[in-house]
Amino acid sequence: MATAVVTGAASGIGLACARLLAREGWHVVGLDVNGNVGDVLGEKLCTSSRVRSAPCDVTDEVAVETVIPDLLKGWPMLAGLVNCAGLARDIPMMDTDAGLFRQIMDVNVVGTFTVIRTCVPHMGDGGAIVNMSSVAGLRGSKGRLAYGASKAAVVNMTQVMAMELAPRDIRVNAIAPGPVETAMIQKMHSDADRRRYTGRMFMKRYARPREIAEVAYFLLSDRSSFITGEVIAADGGFLAAGLMAGDG
Ligand SMILES: NC(=O)c1ccc[n+]([C@@H]2O[C@H](COP(=O)([O-])OP(=O)(O)OC[C@H]3O[C@@H](n4cnc5c(N)ncnc54)[C@H](O)[C@@H]3O)[C@@H](O)[C@H]2O)c1
Structure with missing residues:
Protein backbone atom coordinates (compact mmCIF):
# COMPACT_ATOMS: atom_id res chain seq x y z
CA MET A 1 0.00 0.00 0.00
CA ALA A 2 1.32 3.37 -0.96
CA THR A 3 0.12 6.89 -1.58
CA ALA A 4 0.47 9.04 -4.68
CA VAL A 5 -0.14 12.77 -5.10
CA VAL A 6 -1.55 13.89 -8.47
CA THR A 7 -1.83 17.56 -9.43
CA GLY A 8 -4.21 18.76 -12.12
CA ALA A 9 -6.41 15.87 -10.99
CA ALA A 10 -9.74 17.41 -11.99
CA SER A 11 -9.28 16.98 -15.73
CA GLY A 12 -7.56 15.24 -18.62
CA ILE A 13 -4.28 13.46 -18.00
CA GLY A 14 -4.26 14.15 -14.23
CA LEU A 15 -7.74 12.72 -13.84
CA ALA A 16 -6.75 9.64 -15.87
CA CYS A 17 -3.66 9.18 -13.65
CA ALA A 18 -5.73 9.49 -10.45
CA ARG A 19 -8.25 6.97 -11.77
CA LEU A 20 -5.63 4.45 -12.82
CA LEU A 21 -3.69 4.71 -9.56
CA ALA A 22 -6.85 4.31 -7.48
CA ARG A 23 -7.94 1.34 -9.57
CA GLU A 24 -4.54 -0.28 -9.02
CA GLY A 25 -4.91 0.04 -5.25
CA TRP A 26 -2.98 3.20 -4.49
CA HIS A 27 -4.18 5.83 -2.04
CA VAL A 28 -4.54 9.00 -4.11
CA VAL A 29 -4.33 12.65 -3.10
CA GLY A 30 -5.74 14.79 -5.93
CA LEU A 31 -5.10 18.52 -6.14
CA ASP A 32 -6.40 21.05 -8.63
CA VAL A 33 -7.03 24.79 -8.79
CA ASN A 34 -10.50 23.80 -9.96
CA GLY A 35 -12.65 23.91 -6.82
CA ASN A 36 -14.73 21.00 -8.13
CA VAL A 37 -11.83 18.56 -7.86
CA GLY A 38 -13.55 16.73 -4.98
CA ASP A 39 -16.78 16.25 -6.92
CA VAL A 40 -14.93 15.19 -10.06
CA LEU A 41 -12.81 12.62 -8.24
CA GLY A 42 -15.62 11.47 -5.94
CA GLU A 43 -17.94 11.07 -8.87
CA LYS A 44 -15.54 9.43 -11.26
CA LEU A 45 -13.64 7.17 -8.88
CA CYS A 46 -15.59 4.52 -7.02
CA THR A 47 -12.88 4.01 -4.43
CA SER A 48 -13.52 7.16 -2.43
CA SER A 49 -12.12 5.82 0.86
CA ARG A 50 -8.72 5.76 -0.86
CA VAL A 51 -9.11 9.16 -2.49
CA ARG A 52 -8.65 12.53 -0.85
CA SER A 53 -8.67 15.83 -2.66
CA ALA A 54 -8.58 19.56 -2.16
CA PRO A 55 -8.66 22.69 -4.29
CA CYS A 56 -5.08 23.93 -4.43
CA ASP A 57 -3.28 26.33 -6.73
CA VAL A 58 0.23 24.97 -7.30
CA THR A 59 1.54 28.54 -7.66
CA ASP A 60 0.46 29.29 -4.08
CA GLU A 61 3.44 28.02 -2.10
CA VAL A 62 1.78 28.45 1.28
CA ALA A 63 -1.31 26.53 0.17
CA VAL A 64 0.79 23.70 -1.32
CA GLU A 65 2.88 23.41 1.85
CA THR A 66 -0.26 23.31 4.00
CA VAL A 67 -2.64 21.18 1.97
CA ILE A 68 -0.31 18.32 0.99
CA PRO A 69 0.94 17.37 4.49
CA ASP A 70 -2.62 17.75 5.74
CA LEU A 71 -4.03 15.29 3.20
CA LEU A 72 -1.20 12.80 3.74
CA LYS A 73 -1.83 12.53 7.50
CA GLY A 74 -2.44 8.97 8.66
CA TRP A 75 -2.06 7.48 5.19
CA PRO A 76 0.51 4.99 3.85
CA MET A 77 3.93 6.36 2.91
CA LEU A 78 4.05 8.72 -0.05
CA ALA A 79 5.75 6.82 -2.90
CA GLY A 80 4.52 8.55 -6.05
CA LEU A 81 3.90 12.02 -7.43
CA VAL A 82 2.52 12.96 -10.85
CA ASN A 83 2.66 16.65 -11.77
CA CYS A 84 -0.07 17.31 -14.31
CA ALA A 85 -1.23 20.82 -13.37
CA GLY A 86 -0.46 22.90 -16.42
CA LEU A 87 -1.33 25.97 -18.42
CA ALA A 88 -1.00 26.25 -22.21
CA ARG A 89 -1.42 29.06 -24.73
CA ASP A 90 -1.12 29.12 -28.51
CA ILE A 91 0.09 32.68 -29.10
CA PRO A 92 2.78 34.24 -31.31
CA MET A 93 5.95 35.50 -29.66
CA MET A 94 5.21 39.16 -30.39
CA ASP A 95 1.78 38.91 -28.72
CA THR A 96 3.24 37.24 -25.62
CA ASP A 97 3.75 39.80 -22.89
CA ALA A 98 5.96 39.28 -19.86
CA GLY A 99 2.92 38.81 -17.61
CA LEU A 100 1.62 35.85 -19.63
CA PHE A 101 5.13 34.39 -19.90
CA ARG A 102 5.51 34.59 -16.10
CA GLN A 103 2.07 33.07 -15.50
CA ILE A 104 2.88 30.05 -17.68
CA MET A 105 6.30 29.60 -16.08
CA ASP A 106 4.76 29.98 -12.64
CA VAL A 107 2.26 27.13 -13.10
CA ASN A 108 4.32 24.75 -15.27
CA VAL A 109 7.78 25.22 -13.77
CA VAL A 110 7.68 26.87 -10.34
CA GLY A 111 4.43 25.09 -9.42
CA THR A 112 5.90 21.71 -10.35
CA PHE A 113 9.03 22.52 -8.35
CA THR A 114 7.05 23.67 -5.28
CA VAL A 115 4.92 20.52 -5.22
CA ILE A 116 8.00 18.28 -5.56
CA ARG A 117 9.89 20.18 -2.86
CA THR A 118 6.90 19.77 -0.54
CA CYS A 119 6.41 16.06 -1.29
CA VAL A 120 10.02 14.83 -1.10
CA PRO A 121 10.31 15.00 2.72
CA HIS A 122 7.25 12.73 2.91
CA MET A 123 8.85 10.08 0.65
CA GLY A 124 10.57 8.05 3.32
CA ASP A 125 11.95 4.96 1.66
CA GLY A 126 12.27 6.19 -1.88
CA GLY A 127 9.70 6.71 -4.57
CA ALA A 128 9.14 8.06 -8.04
CA ILE A 129 8.14 11.41 -9.50
CA VAL A 130 6.68 11.99 -12.96
CA ASN A 131 6.57 15.46 -14.54
CA MET A 132 4.52 16.41 -17.60
CA SER A 133 6.68 17.98 -20.24
CA SER A 134 5.50 18.06 -23.88
CA VAL A 135 6.76 17.57 -27.41
CA ALA A 136 6.56 21.39 -27.46
CA GLY A 137 9.41 21.38 -24.92
CA LEU A 138 11.61 19.32 -27.25
CA ARG A 139 10.92 21.02 -30.62
CA GLY A 140 10.16 24.60 -31.63
CA SER A 141 6.41 24.67 -32.26
CA LYS A 142 4.12 27.36 -33.64
CA GLY A 143 2.65 29.59 -30.94
CA ARG A 144 4.48 27.81 -28.13
CA LEU A 145 7.08 30.38 -27.07
CA ALA A 146 6.27 30.52 -23.34
CA TYR A 147 4.66 27.08 -23.17
CA GLY A 148 7.56 25.42 -25.01
CA ALA A 149 10.13 27.20 -22.84
CA SER A 150 8.29 26.06 -19.71
CA LYS A 151 8.17 22.45 -20.88
CA ALA A 152 11.87 22.52 -21.83
CA ALA A 153 12.55 23.79 -18.31
CA VAL A 154 10.58 20.84 -16.93
CA VAL A 155 12.96 18.48 -18.78
CA ASN A 156 16.08 20.09 -17.32
CA MET A 157 14.53 20.34 -13.86
CA THR A 158 13.72 16.61 -14.10
CA GLN A 159 17.37 15.79 -14.87
CA VAL A 160 18.76 17.90 -12.01
CA MET A 161 16.24 16.54 -9.54
CA ALA A 162 16.95 12.97 -10.66
CA MET A 163 20.61 13.55 -9.83
CA GLU A 164 19.97 15.20 -6.47
CA LEU A 165 17.34 12.73 -5.33
CA ALA A 166 19.07 9.51 -6.46
CA PRO A 167 20.86 9.11 -3.10
CA ARG A 168 17.41 9.03 -1.48
CA ASP A 169 16.27 6.36 -3.93
CA ILE A 170 13.77 8.70 -5.56
CA ARG A 171 13.55 8.48 -9.35
CA VAL A 172 12.43 11.51 -11.36
CA ASN A 173 11.28 11.23 -14.98
CA ALA A 174 9.24 13.22 -17.46
CA ILE A 175 6.73 12.37 -20.14
CA ALA A 176 6.56 14.37 -23.35
CA PRO A 177 3.07 13.76 -24.70
CA GLY A 178 2.05 14.65 -28.21
CA PRO A 179 -1.51 15.92 -28.56
CA VAL A 180 -3.90 14.30 -26.10
CA GLU A 181 -7.69 14.62 -26.29
CA THR A 182 -8.34 16.74 -23.18
CA ALA A 183 -10.09 19.99 -22.28
CA MET A 184 -6.81 21.86 -22.82
CA ILE A 185 -6.55 20.72 -26.42
CA GLN A 186 -10.23 21.00 -27.17
CA LYS A 187 -9.96 24.70 -26.28
CA MET A 188 -6.71 25.29 -28.15
CA HIS A 189 -6.68 23.23 -31.37
CA SER A 190 -8.69 24.32 -34.40
CA ASP A 191 -9.50 21.81 -37.14
CA ALA A 192 -6.51 23.17 -39.08
CA ASP A 193 -4.24 22.55 -36.04
CA ARG A 194 -5.52 19.01 -35.83
CA ARG A 195 -4.71 18.40 -39.49
CA ILE A 227 15.05 4.63 -15.26
CA THR A 228 15.69 8.11 -13.91
CA GLY A 229 16.34 11.55 -15.38
CA GLU A 230 14.67 10.37 -18.59
CA VAL A 231 12.05 11.88 -20.87
CA ILE A 232 9.71 9.42 -22.52
CA ALA A 233 7.79 10.71 -25.52
CA ALA A 234 4.28 9.33 -25.91
CA ASP A 235 3.45 11.09 -29.15
CA GLY A 236 2.23 8.67 -31.82
CA GLY A 237 5.49 9.19 -33.75
CA PHE A 238 5.49 13.01 -33.81
CA LEU A 239 9.14 13.45 -32.77
CA ALA A 240 10.34 10.59 -34.96
CA ALA A 241 8.70 11.91 -38.12
CA GLY A 242 10.78 13.15 -41.03
CA LEU A 243 9.64 12.85 -44.61
CA MET A 244 6.49 10.79 -44.28
CA ALA A 245 5.25 8.10 -46.64
CA GLY A 246 2.50 9.69 -48.69
CA ASP A 247 3.98 13.23 -48.44
CA GLY A 248 3.68 15.28 -51.61
N1 LIG B 1 -3.32 17.60 -23.74
C1 LIG B 1 -2.19 17.62 -24.42
O1 LIG B 1 -2.18 17.51 -25.66
C2 LIG B 1 -0.87 17.76 -23.72
C3 LIG B 1 0.29 17.55 -24.47
C4 LIG B 1 1.51 17.68 -23.84
C5 LIG B 1 1.58 18.00 -22.50
N2 LIG B 1 0.44 18.20 -21.80
C6 LIG B 1 0.58 18.55 -20.38
O2 LIG B 1 -0.12 17.61 -19.59
C7 LIG B 1 -0.60 18.25 -18.40
C8 LIG B 1 -2.10 17.98 -18.26
O3 LIG B 1 -2.76 18.59 -19.36
P1 LIG B 1 -4.24 18.20 -19.81
O4 LIG B 1 -4.22 18.14 -21.29
O5 LIG B 1 -4.74 17.07 -19.01
O6 LIG B 1 -4.98 19.56 -19.44
P2 LIG B 1 -6.37 19.86 -18.70
O7 LIG B 1 -6.59 21.31 -18.94
O8 LIG B 1 -7.39 18.88 -19.11
O9 LIG B 1 -5.98 19.61 -17.18
C9 LIG B 1 -5.07 20.43 -16.52
C10 LIG B 1 -5.56 20.59 -15.10
O10 LIG B 1 -4.59 21.42 -14.41
C11 LIG B 1 -5.30 22.28 -13.56
N3 LIG B 1 -4.51 23.45 -13.24
C12 LIG B 1 -4.19 24.48 -14.06
N4 LIG B 1 -3.50 25.41 -13.39
C13 LIG B 1 -3.37 24.95 -12.11
C14 LIG B 1 -2.79 25.47 -10.94
N5 LIG B 1 -2.20 26.67 -10.94
N6 LIG B 1 -2.84 24.73 -9.81
C15 LIG B 1 -3.47 23.52 -9.80
N7 LIG B 1 -4.06 23.00 -10.87
C16 LIG B 1 -4.01 23.70 -12.02
C17 LIG B 1 -6.57 22.64 -14.35
O11 LIG B 1 -7.60 23.14 -13.51
C18 LIG B 1 -6.91 21.32 -15.01
O12 LIG B 1 -7.82 20.57 -14.21
C19 LIG B 1 -0.24 19.73 -18.54
O13 LIG B 1 0.96 19.99 -17.87
C20 LIG B 1 -0.04 19.89 -20.04
O14 LIG B 1 0.82 20.97 -20.33
C21 LIG B 1 -0.79 18.08 -22.37
Missing part, protein backbone atom coordinates in the same frame (compact mmCIF):
# COMPACT_ATOMS: atom_id res chain seq x y z
CA ARG A 196 -1.23 19.89 -38.98
CA TYR A 197 -0.52 17.65 -35.99
CA THR A 198 -1.86 14.41 -37.37
CA GLY A 199 -0.01 15.12 -40.64
CA ARG A 200 3.22 14.88 -38.62
CA MET A 201 2.33 11.74 -36.68
CA PHE A 202 2.69 8.14 -37.85
CA MET A 203 -0.34 7.15 -35.82
CA LYS A 204 -2.56 9.89 -37.30
CA ARG A 205 -4.59 10.44 -34.15
CA TYR A 206 -4.54 12.16 -30.77
CA ALA A 207 -3.81 10.15 -27.62
CA ARG A 208 -6.44 9.28 -25.07
CA PRO A 209 -5.59 10.54 -21.54
CA ARG A 210 -5.44 6.92 -20.35
CA GLU A 211 -2.56 6.21 -22.75
CA ILE A 212 -0.44 8.87 -21.01
CA ALA A 213 -1.55 7.70 -17.56
CA GLU A 214 -0.26 4.20 -18.42
CA VAL A 215 3.22 5.65 -19.09
CA ALA A 216 3.07 7.59 -15.81
CA TYR A 217 2.04 4.40 -14.03
CA PHE A 218 4.99 2.50 -15.52
CA LEU A 219 7.37 5.27 -14.39
CA LEU A 220 5.94 5.16 -10.86
CA SER A 221 6.17 1.38 -10.64
CA ASP A 222 9.15 -0.85 -9.91
CA ARG A 223 9.02 -1.97 -13.53
CA SER A 224 11.00 1.17 -14.34
CA SER A 225 13.35 0.78 -11.36
CA PHE A 226 16.52 1.68 -13.35
Whole structure:
Protein backbone atom coordinates (compact mmCIF):
# COMPACT_ATOMS: atom_id res chain seq x y z
CA MET A 1 0.00 0.00 0.00
CA ALA A 2 1.32 3.37 -0.96
CA THR A 3 0.12 6.89 -1.58
CA ALA A 4 0.47 9.04 -4.68
CA VAL A 5 -0.14 12.77 -5.10
CA VAL A 6 -1.55 13.89 -8.47
CA THR A 7 -1.83 17.56 -9.43
CA GLY A 8 -4.21 18.76 -12.12
CA ALA A 9 -6.41 15.87 -10.99
CA ALA A 10 -9.74 17.41 -11.99
CA SER A 11 -9.28 16.98 -15.73
CA GLY A 12 -7.56 15.24 -18.62
CA ILE A 13 -4.28 13.46 -18.00
CA GLY A 14 -4.26 14.15 -14.23
CA LEU A 15 -7.74 12.72 -13.84
CA ALA A 16 -6.75 9.64 -15.87
CA CYS A 17 -3.66 9.18 -13.65
CA ALA A 18 -5.73 9.49 -10.45
CA ARG A 19 -8.25 6.97 -11.77
CA LEU A 20 -5.63 4.45 -12.82
CA LEU A 21 -3.69 4.71 -9.56
CA ALA A 22 -6.85 4.31 -7.48
CA ARG A 23 -7.94 1.34 -9.57
CA GLU A 24 -4.54 -0.28 -9.02
CA GLY A 25 -4.91 0.04 -5.25
CA TRP A 26 -2.98 3.20 -4.49
CA HIS A 27 -4.18 5.83 -2.04
CA VAL A 28 -4.54 9.00 -4.11
CA VAL A 29 -4.33 12.65 -3.10
CA GLY A 30 -5.74 14.79 -5.93
CA LEU A 31 -5.10 18.52 -6.14
CA ASP A 32 -6.40 21.05 -8.63
CA VAL A 33 -7.03 24.79 -8.79
CA ASN A 34 -10.50 23.80 -9.96
CA GLY A 35 -12.65 23.91 -6.82
CA ASN A 36 -14.73 21.00 -8.13
CA VAL A 37 -11.83 18.56 -7.86
CA GLY A 38 -13.55 16.73 -4.98
CA ASP A 39 -16.78 16.25 -6.92
CA VAL A 40 -14.93 15.19 -10.06
CA LEU A 41 -12.81 12.62 -8.24
CA GLY A 42 -15.62 11.47 -5.94
CA GLU A 43 -17.94 11.07 -8.87
CA LYS A 44 -15.54 9.43 -11.26
CA LEU A 45 -13.64 7.17 -8.88
CA CYS A 46 -15.59 4.52 -7.02
CA THR A 47 -12.88 4.01 -4.43
CA SER A 48 -13.52 7.16 -2.43
CA SER A 49 -12.12 5.82 0.86
CA ARG A 50 -8.72 5.76 -0.86
CA VAL A 51 -9.11 9.16 -2.49
CA ARG A 52 -8.65 12.53 -0.85
CA SER A 53 -8.67 15.83 -2.66
CA ALA A 54 -8.58 19.56 -2.16
CA PRO A 55 -8.66 22.69 -4.29
CA CYS A 56 -5.08 23.93 -4.43
CA ASP A 57 -3.28 26.33 -6.73
CA VAL A 58 0.23 24.97 -7.30
CA THR A 59 1.54 28.54 -7.66
CA ASP A 60 0.46 29.29 -4.08
CA GLU A 61 3.44 28.02 -2.10
CA VAL A 62 1.78 28.45 1.28
CA ALA A 63 -1.31 26.53 0.17
CA VAL A 64 0.79 23.70 -1.32
CA GLU A 65 2.88 23.41 1.85
CA THR A 66 -0.26 23.31 4.00
CA VAL A 67 -2.64 21.18 1.97
CA ILE A 68 -0.31 18.32 0.99
CA PRO A 69 0.94 17.37 4.49
CA ASP A 70 -2.62 17.75 5.74
CA LEU A 71 -4.03 15.29 3.20
CA LEU A 72 -1.20 12.80 3.74
CA LYS A 73 -1.83 12.53 7.50
CA GLY A 74 -2.44 8.97 8.66
CA TRP A 75 -2.06 7.48 5.19
CA PRO A 76 0.51 4.99 3.85
CA MET A 77 3.93 6.36 2.91
CA LEU A 78 4.05 8.72 -0.05
CA ALA A 79 5.75 6.82 -2.90
CA GLY A 80 4.52 8.55 -6.05
CA LEU A 81 3.90 12.02 -7.43
CA VAL A 82 2.52 12.96 -10.85
CA ASN A 83 2.66 16.65 -11.77
CA CYS A 84 -0.07 17.31 -14.31
CA ALA A 85 -1.23 20.82 -13.37
CA GLY A 86 -0.46 22.90 -16.42
CA LEU A 87 -1.33 25.97 -18.42
CA ALA A 88 -1.00 26.25 -22.21
CA ARG A 89 -1.42 29.06 -24.73
CA ASP A 90 -1.12 29.12 -28.51
CA ILE A 91 0.09 32.68 -29.10
CA PRO A 92 2.78 34.24 -31.31
CA MET A 93 5.95 35.50 -29.66
CA MET A 94 5.21 39.16 -30.39
CA ASP A 95 1.78 38.91 -28.72
CA THR A 96 3.24 37.24 -25.62
CA ASP A 97 3.75 39.80 -22.89
CA ALA A 98 5.96 39.28 -19.86
CA GLY A 99 2.92 38.81 -17.61
CA LEU A 100 1.62 35.85 -19.63
CA PHE A 101 5.13 34.39 -19.90
CA ARG A 102 5.51 34.59 -16.10
CA GLN A 103 2.07 33.07 -15.50
CA ILE A 104 2.88 30.05 -17.68
CA MET A 105 6.30 29.60 -16.08
CA ASP A 106 4.76 29.98 -12.64
CA VAL A 107 2.26 27.13 -13.10
CA ASN A 108 4.32 24.75 -15.27
CA VAL A 109 7.78 25.22 -13.77
CA VAL A 110 7.68 26.87 -10.34
CA GLY A 111 4.43 25.09 -9.42
CA THR A 112 5.90 21.71 -10.35
CA PHE A 113 9.03 22.52 -8.35
CA THR A 114 7.05 23.67 -5.28
CA VAL A 115 4.92 20.52 -5.22
CA ILE A 116 8.00 18.28 -5.56
CA ARG A 117 9.89 20.18 -2.86
CA THR A 118 6.90 19.77 -0.54
CA CYS A 119 6.41 16.06 -1.29
CA VAL A 120 10.02 14.83 -1.10
CA PRO A 121 10.31 15.00 2.72
CA HIS A 122 7.25 12.73 2.91
CA MET A 123 8.85 10.08 0.65
CA GLY A 124 10.57 8.05 3.32
CA ASP A 125 11.95 4.96 1.66
CA GLY A 126 12.27 6.19 -1.88
CA GLY A 127 9.70 6.71 -4.57
CA ALA A 128 9.14 8.06 -8.04
CA ILE A 129 8.14 11.41 -9.50
CA VAL A 130 6.68 11.99 -12.96
CA ASN A 131 6.57 15.46 -14.54
CA MET A 132 4.52 16.41 -17.60
CA SER A 133 6.68 17.98 -20.24
CA SER A 134 5.50 18.06 -23.88
CA VAL A 135 6.76 17.57 -27.41
CA ALA A 136 6.56 21.39 -27.46
CA GLY A 137 9.41 21.38 -24.92
CA LEU A 138 11.61 19.32 -27.25
CA ARG A 139 10.92 21.02 -30.62
CA GLY A 140 10.16 24.60 -31.63
CA SER A 141 6.41 24.67 -32.26
CA LYS A 142 4.12 27.36 -33.64
CA GLY A 143 2.65 29.59 -30.94
CA ARG A 144 4.48 27.81 -28.13
CA LEU A 145 7.08 30.38 -27.07
CA ALA A 146 6.27 30.52 -23.34
CA TYR A 147 4.66 27.08 -23.17
CA GLY A 148 7.56 25.42 -25.01
CA ALA A 149 10.13 27.20 -22.84
CA SER A 150 8.29 26.06 -19.71
CA LYS A 151 8.17 22.45 -20.88
CA ALA A 152 11.87 22.52 -21.83
CA ALA A 153 12.55 23.79 -18.31
CA VAL A 154 10.58 20.84 -16.93
CA VAL A 155 12.96 18.48 -18.78
CA ASN A 156 16.08 20.09 -17.32
CA MET A 157 14.53 20.34 -13.86
CA THR A 158 13.72 16.61 -14.10
CA GLN A 159 17.37 15.79 -14.87
CA VAL A 160 18.76 17.90 -12.01
CA MET A 161 16.24 16.54 -9.54
CA ALA A 162 16.95 12.97 -10.66
CA MET A 163 20.61 13.55 -9.83
CA GLU A 164 19.97 15.20 -6.47
CA LEU A 165 17.34 12.73 -5.33
CA ALA A 166 19.07 9.51 -6.46
CA PRO A 167 20.86 9.11 -3.10
CA ARG A 168 17.41 9.03 -1.48
CA ASP A 169 16.27 6.36 -3.93
CA ILE A 170 13.77 8.70 -5.56
CA ARG A 171 13.55 8.48 -9.35
CA VAL A 172 12.43 11.51 -11.36
CA ASN A 173 11.28 11.23 -14.98
CA ALA A 174 9.24 13.22 -17.46
CA ILE A 175 6.73 12.37 -20.14
CA ALA A 176 6.56 14.37 -23.35
CA PRO A 177 3.07 13.76 -24.70
CA GLY A 178 2.05 14.65 -28.21
CA PRO A 179 -1.51 15.92 -28.56
CA VAL A 180 -3.90 14.30 -26.10
CA GLU A 181 -7.69 14.62 -26.29
CA THR A 182 -8.34 16.74 -23.18
CA ALA A 183 -10.09 19.99 -22.28
CA MET A 184 -6.81 21.86 -22.82
CA ILE A 185 -6.55 20.72 -26.42
CA GLN A 186 -10.23 21.00 -27.17
CA LYS A 187 -9.96 24.70 -26.28
CA MET A 188 -6.71 25.29 -28.15
CA HIS A 189 -6.68 23.23 -31.37
CA SER A 190 -8.69 24.32 -34.40
CA ASP A 191 -9.50 21.81 -37.14
CA ALA A 192 -6.51 23.17 -39.08
CA ASP A 193 -4.24 22.55 -36.04
CA ARG A 194 -5.52 19.01 -35.83
CA ARG A 195 -4.71 18.40 -39.49
CA ARG A 196 -1.23 19.89 -38.98
CA TYR A 197 -0.52 17.65 -35.99
CA THR A 198 -1.86 14.41 -37.37
CA GLY A 199 -0.01 15.12 -40.64
CA ARG A 200 3.22 14.88 -38.62
CA MET A 201 2.33 11.74 -36.68
CA PHE A 202 2.69 8.14 -37.85
CA MET A 203 -0.34 7.15 -35.82
CA LYS A 204 -2.56 9.89 -37.30
CA ARG A 205 -4.59 10.44 -34.15
CA TYR A 206 -4.54 12.16 -30.77
CA ALA A 207 -3.81 10.15 -27.62
CA ARG A 208 -6.44 9.28 -25.07
CA PRO A 209 -5.59 10.54 -21.54
CA ARG A 210 -5.44 6.92 -20.35
CA GLU A 211 -2.56 6.21 -22.75
CA ILE A 212 -0.44 8.87 -21.01
CA ALA A 213 -1.55 7.70 -17.56
CA GLU A 214 -0.26 4.20 -18.42
CA VAL A 215 3.22 5.65 -19.09
CA ALA A 216 3.07 7.59 -15.81
CA TYR A 217 2.04 4.40 -14.03
CA PHE A 218 4.99 2.50 -15.52
CA LEU A 219 7.37 5.27 -14.39
CA LEU A 220 5.94 5.16 -10.86
CA SER A 221 6.17 1.38 -10.64
CA ASP A 222 9.15 -0.85 -9.91
CA ARG A 223 9.02 -1.97 -13.53
CA SER A 224 11.00 1.17 -14.34
CA SER A 225 13.35 0.78 -11.36
CA PHE A 226 16.52 1.68 -13.35
CA ILE A 227 15.05 4.63 -15.26
CA THR A 228 15.69 8.11 -13.91
CA GLY A 229 16.34 11.55 -15.38
CA GLU A 230 14.67 10.37 -18.59
CA VAL A 231 12.05 11.88 -20.87
CA ILE A 232 9.71 9.42 -22.52
CA ALA A 233 7.79 10.71 -25.52
CA ALA A 234 4.28 9.33 -25.91
CA ASP A 235 3.45 11.09 -29.15
CA GLY A 236 2.23 8.67 -31.82
CA GLY A 237 5.49 9.19 -33.75
CA PHE A 238 5.49 13.01 -33.81
CA LEU A 239 9.14 13.45 -32.77
CA ALA A 240 10.34 10.59 -34.96
CA ALA A 241 8.70 11.91 -38.12
CA GLY A 242 10.78 13.15 -41.03
CA LEU A 243 9.64 12.85 -44.61
CA MET A 244 6.49 10.79 -44.28
CA ALA A 245 5.25 8.10 -46.64
CA GLY A 246 2.50 9.69 -48.69
CA ASP A 247 3.98 13.23 -48.44
CA GLY A 248 3.68 15.28 -51.61
N1 LIG B 1 -3.32 17.60 -23.74
C1 LIG B 1 -2.19 17.62 -24.42
O1 LIG B 1 -2.18 17.51 -25.66
C2 LIG B 1 -0.87 17.76 -23.72
C3 LIG B 1 0.29 17.55 -24.47
C4 LIG B 1 1.51 17.68 -23.84
C5 LIG B 1 1.58 18.00 -22.50
N2 LIG B 1 0.44 18.20 -21.80
C6 LIG B 1 0.58 18.55 -20.38
O2 LIG B 1 -0.12 17.61 -19.59
C7 LIG B 1 -0.60 18.25 -18.40
C8 LIG B 1 -2.10 17.98 -18.26
O3 LIG B 1 -2.76 18.59 -19.36
P1 LIG B 1 -4.24 18.20 -19.81
O4 LIG B 1 -4.22 18.14 -21.29
O5 LIG B 1 -4.74 17.07 -19.01
O6 LIG B 1 -4.98 19.56 -19.44
P2 LIG B 1 -6.37 19.86 -18.70
O7 LIG B 1 -6.59 21.31 -18.94
O8 LIG B 1 -7.39 18.88 -19.11
O9 LIG B 1 -5.98 19.61 -17.18
C9 LIG B 1 -5.07 20.43 -16.52
C10 LIG B 1 -5.56 20.59 -15.10
O10 LIG B 1 -4.59 21.42 -14.41
C11 LIG B 1 -5.30 22.28 -13.56
N3 LIG B 1 -4.51 23.45 -13.24
C12 LIG B 1 -4.19 24.48 -14.06
N4 LIG B 1 -3.50 25.41 -13.39
C13 LIG B 1 -3.37 24.95 -12.11
C14 LIG B 1 -2.79 25.47 -10.94
N5 LIG B 1 -2.20 26.67 -10.94
N6 LIG B 1 -2.84 24.73 -9.81
C15 LIG B 1 -3.47 23.52 -9.80
N7 LIG B 1 -4.06 23.00 -10.87
C16 LIG B 1 -4.01 23.70 -12.02
C17 LIG B 1 -6.57 22.64 -14.35
O11 LIG B 1 -7.60 23.14 -13.51
C18 LIG B 1 -6.91 21.32 -15.01
O12 LIG B 1 -7.82 20.57 -14.21
C19 LIG B 1 -0.24 19.73 -18.54
O13 LIG B 1 0.96 19.99 -17.87
C20 LIG B 1 -0.04 19.89 -20.04
O14 LIG B 1 0.82 20.97 -20.33
C21 LIG B 1 -0.79 18.08 -22.37
